[in-house]
Amino acid sequence: MSIVKKSVVRLTPKNMQHRLLLAAALFVSTTAAWAQVPVPAAKQTKATLLTGATLHVGNGQVVEKAAVAFTDGKITYAGPASGFNAGGTSYETVNVSGKHIYPGMILPNSQIGLNEIESVRATLDQQEVGLFNPNVRSVVAYNTDSDITPTLRSNGVLMAQVTPVGGMISGSSSVVQLDAWNWEDALVKADGGVHLRWPAMVQAGDNSPVMAQRRQARQSSLNELESLLAEAKVYKDQKHDRENLKLASLVGLFDGSKKLFIHTNYGKEIVESVRFAHKAGVKDIVIVGGGDALVVADFLKENNIPVVYSGVHALPTRSGDDVYLPYKMPGLLQQAGILFCLDYDASLHGSRNLPFIAGTAVAFGLPKEQALSSVTLNAAKILGVDKQLGSVEVGKDASLVVSDGDILDMRTNKISHAFIQGRKLNLTDKQQYLYEKFDGKYKAEKKQVQ
């Protein structure tokens, strides 16, 4: 972190040399101002050992006075400090006594890196034109140098599912880690999700022609989707002279290499869409949004459908709903035995609050460690990256954070260390820089007054 020192340059207007000097000074400070995206951390070279903290594994277990060791980006030990044996390895040991170790959090269903400033069109790369774009890949537009990314890291969010929006099939998502030089380096799992936006069941207030038209339009787009999937299913076995990008991109849905993320909320649509996808032969289905997941809980359980639940920090959908329903939903989903994780659909810049929606869910009935799972291990499972991510367990990536206190509470969420694949992150961001710049200004002025 650097604080720009104010150099006071007094100039006479006639003095050209001084003018140039000023220009140079301005240039330096501007450069400094834009050099706020921290440099990505270098590869782990030395074995690291964190000791003394409370370890929250991510799978529900908590280990007091724990030790976590990792080498070459992988976790080699995670358990009670008393049980750790260094063997012959020399560790860079960090005493984190009194602190807490957590898996790095994973943010599903996000436009991070695709959307810099919502209101400036030139900075938006999240939505293509057209109804069916399964071949469109989000990761190639993912901007590793977004100003937003560092603010997620410094709250403990280290991975994200970069997800396109729009149309009916928006495209495919990839899972990235949030500290990289370029998107290629950032990739954790490429093109693992196909995102289907389920058309809303039109609820006609009357039988007006507009409503009839909308119903018809819905049906015809569903018909189109049906034939698209049907053709994709047999595409692999066909001999084709010409490659069809759309069909090719859907093949993975039928062999289990890709998951179908269906974005929908209304109870009937959840049932309708899942049955539709099953009928089409899709293997792995995830519901995203899931506003009414609870009312169709049995259906979801029977069919083993996990949910990316959106909107904990949201108002109830219907005026008569329990005022706390959105806050209670994660706890209720847990009770219903549905595998779920949380996203932060409300806003991109607010995504750094992912731990706090999990915290809010705790206040309304979700057990604390399950709340942690809902932003770590469950997310990893649902995104298909739980082999390497989501919990602090031996063999997994050393993508974890150390917080001074409870990570789910904003009073104590203070990330002192964060590692992605063993790389120790620089946790500064542009906002801290601006803070220090102006805080420094006022403190200096205060001193002068004194």
Added chain:
Amino acid sequence: MKKVFLSVLVVAAMSLQSRAQETFPRNGVYDERSGLRAFTNATIFVDYQTKLENATLVIKDGKVVAVGTKVAVPQGAMVTDLKGKTVYPGFVDPFTSYGVPTPPARSFSFNSPPQAESKKEGAFNWNQAIRPETNAVELFKVDAKAAEELRKLGFGAVLTIHQDGIARGTASLVALADKRENQVVLLDKAAAALSLDKGSSTQEYPNSLMGSIALLRQTYLDAQWNAKNWDKEQNISLKAFNEANNLPQIFEVSNKLNAVRADKVGDEFGYQYIFKGQGDEYQMLPQIKATNAAYILNVNFPDAYNVEDPYDARRIDISDMKHWEMAPANPALLVKEGVAIAFTSADLRDKSRFLPNLRKATLYGLPEQEALKALTYTPAKLLKADKYVGSLREGMQANFVVASGNLFDPSTLLLENWVQGQGYKITETPGDFRGVYTLKVGNQPERRMLISGTPEKPELKVVAQDTLKGSLSLSGELLTMAFAPAKNGKESIRLTGWYTGKGFQGEAQLPDAQTVKWTALLSEAATQQAKRDTARSRSNNALDMGKLTFPFAAFGRTELPKAETVLIKNATVWTNEKEGKLENADVLLKNGKIAQVGKNLSANGARVIDGTGKHVTPGIIDEHSHIALDGVNEGTQAVTAEVRMADVVNHEQVNIYRQLAGGVTTSQLLHGSANPIGGQSAIIKLRWGQAPEKLLFEGADPFIKFALGENVKHSNRSPQYNVRFPQTRMGVEQVMVDAFQRAKEYQKAWASYNKLSKSAKAKTPAPRRDLELETLSEILKDERFITCHSYVQSEINMLMKVADQMGFKVNTFTHILEGYKVADKMKARNIGASTFSDWWAYKMEVKDAIPYNAAIMHNVGVTTAINSDDAEMARRLNQEAAKTMKYGGVSEEDALKMVTLNPAKLLHLDDKVGSLKAGKDADVVIWNEHPLSIYARPEKTFVDGIAYFDLEQDQKLQEEQEKERLRLINKMLAAKARGERTQNAAPSRRGAAQVLHCEDLSTEGEETFQESEYSQK
């Protein structure tokens, strides 16, 4: 014996011209006839309360000549015997657009730029929605088809209004006769019409409800001024407005709240409106009664919903369900409260439901006499036309309805409608021949013959040894029937005949081709009761209704919670006073105030709440909110200081309750940020269930919203909006300077006028009162205070300099995301800040926003609050405050003050709320946990010592609500099974959770995930 209806119809009279056309020359010989007629032996309602039996009505030249029981039939009169019939005065519809053109739909194009000025050519008003120069009488043309439709419902005269705009001009009372306009117009200017809907006006201002209200207010002032200053401005509209103001004022509103709102404007200028409502008045009975207005009611009762599907049924708001049940009781409930009502056929898509729905209203408790009054006398009286229509007195219009019996009896038919002495047949009724007859065919043995079914579809049964069904058809009084004399017989007896008055007779042909005479003598007419039973049984349980709730919305209570004396014992008490945080302390709430804070308190009769392990804090205050409003932005002009958020507070919005559930007790409802100088704020206490007026924070200083930055300069709107000044931050400064310059001149003009002596004043016209400039001069006089939406440092700095230059103060910068860059300058001017905890990056001007903003400003010494601008976030402002601990290390007590005491200071309310101190308002929250913890949740939220939110009560409320829903669902299913009409469940506009932000330009809420076909995220 029931006298059957004789369709002796006076065809000749139907085309009678009974009113002379004095000034019109004739092509041919004059054919004026007096139309002298006498209607005898009738039951006549001379007016709604005077019923004469066996009476006679005499009419001539389209007017009533005599009516009474002892009236002699004049010589030469055509006589109609109306024995068994009932005559009512012709109904008067006080709200139609009969014969005047339908105003064009407001043309709206996404590609056309906003229209700042009126496009109406001529010396008219500046705003197109003010069109009092419209005279319906000049637009009116007789419309035979429309007249017939209205006559069928029983109307004889209607008020016709050109229903377009806010000031709609004058309306005419016209009779529904098919005559020349010159003859049917009864009163050319019977009333003036108003609304809050700008109608076809293409001009941008006003585009909000509060803008419409403000425009109406200013129009009254302008008209008053113009009357005395006609030499300064010729204005046809204002002149007409002044004239129209002497007439009865018919004010159309779209709901009960708007009636209450408009009534306030009326009170301000000394006018009592007559409201044309939407049938939901019962939902705010005391307030509606307090308007002292008469109400014109439609009978457009909603259909039941299709509720078979539980998922779909969920989408229906409980208030919509309850409204279905209670709407037919609206007229009765109003009348019971002493509110004058009149009925209109308006809003009914299917006009044939008018009479059935009217009868429904009587089944729901409206006395028949009151219903008749509301159809006849009241509308006439309201229009000051009771000398002409509404009863049947000598000299009045010969407008009357002939009914087959009691109007409110379901089996009664309207037979004829006479308008201006001209008769129109309504129902070509078949006679009612139902009953038991003795049938004698030739020499055959007597049979019993039964005619049953309905008069329209009579059914025939003939009983001898067996009961045999036969066929029967009637044409007027001619009858044809056939039946097989033996069971399973293939041969029939065929009969033809006519009605004799005592039965039928005629000729029959027997199976053997023999022709014989036959008679059927009525032995027993079907009883009235038997006929009625089918109709009545439907509504036996009409009055078995749910209870009214306060408010009439989800989470409304049947009774408001009451103030009580509450002693909270042994809690952690965050006083926000110099005592700081007290452990194991008590708080006593009494008479709506905090009586004591301390240890070991006791109080007689107090409800004691064990606060062990709990935390008590002052209620949360949201400095920046847009909940509970019907509209946020009147951003059509750069300066709209005249609009008032207090005009559009909506107490039914469930977000009020939801905020309480988050510990919020006070919210400042701000105008949006679409223009540099927005509207006046409303500061409310969240007294859920109270009417809007009672939500307003008593004695609060008035505030106003200013705004800077992207929203003001329309940066994020489509390009056609790039025309309104200002488009840059440069322009914003000039708007500010200009506005205050004008305000100063305005002040000066008034000051010099006010200085004049009484006699000089009498000679000098007063300056025009301008509500916009008046509001701005309040700021200059330190009587109104600015909350200014702002983001980047340049604009913040600018406004501070403009304020210095023009001599006013900025009270608060709200949002102020770059406040951290100019905190010292704010501190120097003692300007407060109300900011977001951590919002940024969603638009260009928040690129440099940082979550440390609050901490920096706080450390510099700026009074800093955290606000929501969002109905959801407002429910967890405690969490948002806690973020200042994370970002910048603010102490926990100071963090809590950012959502309690500091906003109270910014709103000048810290003497009443914001801390726990004896004497302050008992606005208190009990939390289960440390209030800044993510795990904290309110258990009780008190406002003025009343627990408007209580976790346990909330459970009960939800259970009751669920029960009520189920009761209504079952009732709807039953209604559907009976064959009543139904409608599909749809997300209710009314019930949808409204979430409005600064930038929202429309006020229509939507159910978040169901309205868009493809969601964007």
